[in-house]
Amino acid sequence: MIPFDQFRQESLKWYQDPESMHNIVGSKIAYTKKQIQQMYEWQNEHGLLYYIEYNNGEHPQIIGDVWLADDDYAIVIDQAFRNRHIGRRVTKYFIYKAKKLGRNYITVSEIFNWNKASQKMFTSLNFYPFKENKDSWSYRRRLKTDTI
Template identity: 35%
Template sequence: MKIFKEDQPDILTVSKRIRLIKFREIIPEAFAWYQDRETLRLVDGPDRRPYDRETLSRMYRVLGKMGELYYIEYQAADHFYPIGDVTLALHDLPIVIGDPACRGKGIGSQVINALVERATRQGLKHLYVREIYDYNIASQKLFLKYGFRREGKTKLGHAYHLVISS
């Protein structure tokens, strides 16, 4: 979905080794991410069953309608490979580092920083995260680091809000 005057870029460079690629189709790696029980616990809550192809397709359709949907790619050796997904939307900023080997390496931090900068350049005054579960300490720390504030209790966690200063 187009949420800014400027079109969503095909490639958004985050750093020398990280880039965001505009979502066009479901890739095999994405299906694998949403089969992983720990990934599902972090993004969908406890006891979530692995996604079938229809559930994954429906999720990406919804995210694509909400805002700018990207795959996160990380460079290892001489090529980039997909490790997760992220959506920059007006009312949510969901990020998934689907490759467990890439968690805890600062990739999510760099991606959020780049998207906050993009939102700022595009004139947004606020960013929101619909929910981060109370047990997902890494995500809480990530968003708090960029100035998001805990706001509003949800069933399993809290919503977060960032006021963007111009």
Template identity: 85%
Template sequence: MASIKWRTLATDLLGKRTQPSIESSFQRNGSKGIRISEKIRLLPFDKFRQESLKWYQDPESMYHIVGIKSTYTKKQIQQMYEWQNEHGLLYYIEYNNESHYQIIGDVWLAEDDYAIVIDQAFRNRHIGRSVTKYFIYKSKKLGREFITVSEIFNWNKASQKMFASLKFYPFKENEDSWSYRRRLKRLGTRKENSK
């Protein structure tokens, strides 16, 4: 299956919606949240939340997400979220900032793509790393052979470094980006060591 470039879906969503629906193999846990750490938890997507305007309407963030300094409208974000939610697992990332949780990003896992966005004000706190480690585990649990990031732009050195530290490797060169992948060992299987 070809990689889904979710970051550009907001602009060509109507064309994508005419394609046959892909049945998701994910088991959904209803509205149950997932605790990643004392400070980080995942909230299953339920509706558009205003907080997402902060990162999808920031040209600097969008430069790292879609490769150009642009912004998404509220309608484009809603359409993107609806499409992602139909084709994978979509969560808001919540962070406990001293006394309360607030939404500071989103994360999406599909069969052939993984994407994570963190608000600029909350970067460099290892939030993306912690969330990605959980989704590596989740992908193993689902019996996946790989977890794939369809596009990391050449200038997004922080994302390249983070994914490389989690044993992702570049495997496909695009015009101004690379696709990254991590091979997974399925849970419940043992690798025989021969000495």
């Protein structure tokens, strides 16, 4: 993973793909470069923002981004690299990181009802739906156990 340092051209592919955007924001709109830059600036000010780097042995590639805030977690993986458990490995790392930061929970504010792959990945990592929204659910994973 690479800490966010600047806008990278690779992100245009993820945020201008209709299927990805349908899963991210609920509609098949495309973000402009300016919108992506503004999103990244905001996320970087309000949490930990990283690019996901994949090294297939030939040359490393930026294939997604991940953001952890106090009250939200978001991950985007390039379509060509999905179903390889990359998102799962990255999320496991951020579960560890959130525990080290002393957090009680990791919350995913919105997973749309049609995004079965994300639902499956998060529930396999012990996230559970806890808040129903219009077309989605918020998911959460408890990081600390209560001690009495």
